[in-house]
Amino acid sequence: MNIIGPDYLVFGVDDVAASIEYLTAFGLKPVDVTDKGGLFEALDGTGIIIRHKSDPTLPPPLPTSNMLRQQVYGVRANEDLDAIEAELSKDRRVTRLADGSVETKDDHGFELKFQVSKRRELNMPAEKINAPGAPAQRKPNEIGVWEEMPAAPRSLSHVVLFVPDIEIATNFYCGRLGFVITDVLKGAGPFLRPKANDDHHTLFFIRTPEYMKGCEHLAFHMGGPTELMVAGTRFVKKGYQSFWGPGRHKFGSNWFWYFNSPLGCHFEYDADMDKHDDEWIAREAPMGAEASQIVLFEMREKWAPGGPPPGAKP
Amino acid sequence: MTSAQPLCHADEIAEGEARGFGPLEGYRRKIVVLRHNGTLHAWLDACPHYPGGTPMAWKTDAYLNGEKTHIACHSHGALFDMETGECVLGPCLGQQLTRIALTMSDEGEIFVTAAQEEKRA
Numbered sequence: 020m021n022i023i024g025p026d027y028l029v030f031g032v033d034d035v036a037a038s039i040e041y042l043t044a045f046g047l048k049p050v051d052v053t054d055k056g057g058l059f060e061a062l063d064g065t066g067i068i069i070r071h072k073s074d075p076t077l078p079p080p081l082p083t084s085n086m087l088r089q090q091v092y093g094v095r096a097n098e099d100l101d102a103i104e105a106e107l108s109k110d111r112r113v114t115r116l117a118d119g120s121v122e123t124k125d126d127h128g129f130e131l132k133f134q135v136s137k138r139r140e141l142n143m144p145a146e147k148i149n150a151p152g153a154p155a156q157r158k159p160n161e162i163g164v165w166e167e168m169p170a171a172p173r174s175l176s177h178v179v180l181f182v183p184d185i186e187i188a189t190n191f192y193c194g195r196l197g198f199v200i201t202d203v204l205k206g207a208g209p210f211l212r213p214k215a216n217d218d219h220h221t222l223f224f225i226r227t228p229e230y231m232k233g234c235e236h237l238a239f240h241m242g243g244p245t246e247l248m249v250a251g252t253r254f255v256k257k258g259y260q261s262f263w264g265p266g267r268h269k270f271g272s273n274w275f276w277y278f279n280s281p282l283g284c285h286f287e288y289d290a291d292m293d294k295h296d297d298e299w300i301a302r303e304a305p306m307g308a309e310a311s312q313i314v315l316f317e318m319r320e321k322w323a324p325g326g327p328p329p330g331a332k333p
Numbered sequence: 334m335t336s337a338q339p340l341c342h343a344d345e346i347a348e349g350e351a352r353g354f355g356p357l358e359g360y361r362r363k364i365v366v367l368r369h370n371g372t373l374h375a376w377l378d379a380c381p382h383y384p385g386g387t388p389m390a391w392k393t394d395a396y397l398n399g400e401k402t403h404i405a406c407h408s409h410g411a412l413f414d415m416e417t418g419e420c421v422l423g424p425c426l427g428q429q430l431t432r433i434a435l436t437m438s439d440e441g442e443i444f445v446t447a448a449q450e451e452k453r454a
Contacts, residue, residue: 032399033398033399033400034398034399037391037395037399041391041392084410084412084422084423085410086410227424230424230426231409231423231424233409233410235409257392258392258393259391259392260388260390260391260392260407262387262388262408278391279388279389279390279391279406279407279408280391280407281391281395281399281407283407283409283410284409284410285408285409
């Protein structure tokens with residue numbers, strides 16, 4: 020089962036106009052968006068789909084107040100859809116749609132859809148750095164930052180779910196769909212990557228009471244830590260609310276910056292995540308501030324030292 | 334020491350609207366002032382879901398849910414009663430926002446009194 024990762028996350032929101040404003044300001048591109056919602060995509064075509072929560076075309080809501088309606092996973096080929104259908108129809112209802120995609124539910128009742136991935140291949144450089152002892156990544160006269168530099172989300176990276184039972188969730192995604200555990204935060208849950216993706220994680224679980232079941236956050240990959248901080252700084256300057264970051268996680272090594280949203284979950288910019296293969300042996304660490312990050316910063320307004328103190332003689 | 338810190342004129346907050354002020358001296362978070370059924374209420378901008386409280390808006394002054402019936406924490410979607418501050422839905426169910434006392438001058442200016450650090454939610 021060559022699952023690549025989330026193509027789309029679908030939300031049923033209570034304020035469509037606010038969500039449209041938010042997703043656009045976050046840096047996603049409205050594709051077929053009307054006042055009823057639509058798709059907002061990153062540079063590779065992955066993204067977020069929103070509709071009003073009363074829209075009958077949405078999958079049914081979770082029994083909690085969470086606004087997540089469906090996770091749409093991209094797979095490599097039609098054979099992968101056949102394999103998923105064969106495996107999951109052993110013990111649950113699986114629907115084959117006219118376009119070949121497959122819809123079902125996981126063991127916690129989260130709505131799932133699998134499709135041949137609609138993501139477009141990106142061909143653009145990562146952030147380039149120069150350091151003594153290593154070949155220069157930027158050529159002479161190639162500058163690293165400028166005021167109007169692009170800082171757009173490149174790809175939907177991962178989704179984090181609040182689930183009441185880690186074992187049930189892990190057994191389903193690993194045992195039935197071929198995900199692999201890369202690391203475990205004890206007291207929270209495991210990081211998972213699907214077979215056809217070498218990112219440290221596309222999925223992470225946090226154990227919570229049943230009444231919190233839903234999406235805790237989702238993240239988009241940026242081109243590097245500088246793009247992450249530039250995008251986050253621009254977002255804060257427009258009045259959006261930082262929740263955590265910027266900083267750099269330990270597990271996954273990805274830079275992070277989380278924001279509140281009108282979609283009832285956090286939105287994260289992430290950058291420079293570790294890659295893994297099947298040789299990797301999962302680590303464990305107790306959940307907590309130390310395990311969660313190697314560094315953490317808080318944004319402040321631009322400032323510069325300069326010249327003599329006020330009132331000093333020239 | 335206590336001193337009154339001005340927020341705005343009461344008329345600047347219309348029915349069903351919320352605004353954030355600060356952070357003001359003596360308060361670790363902003364103060365959210367809203368008008369519901371004609372009455373002004375003020376709450377510390379600190380969702381009790383996590384120790385210490387986290388800011389609730391998704392954007393400047395965006396403190397209410399889509400239907401404008403509740404204060405919403407836009408971290409995880411918790412909803413709070415606008416008059417009592419009680420969480421009625423979400424991760425901190427049954428917990429409460431911290432109420433901030435308002436005073437009003439004869440001219441209609443509203444103030445908060447900067448007391449010692451306010452009590453934990």
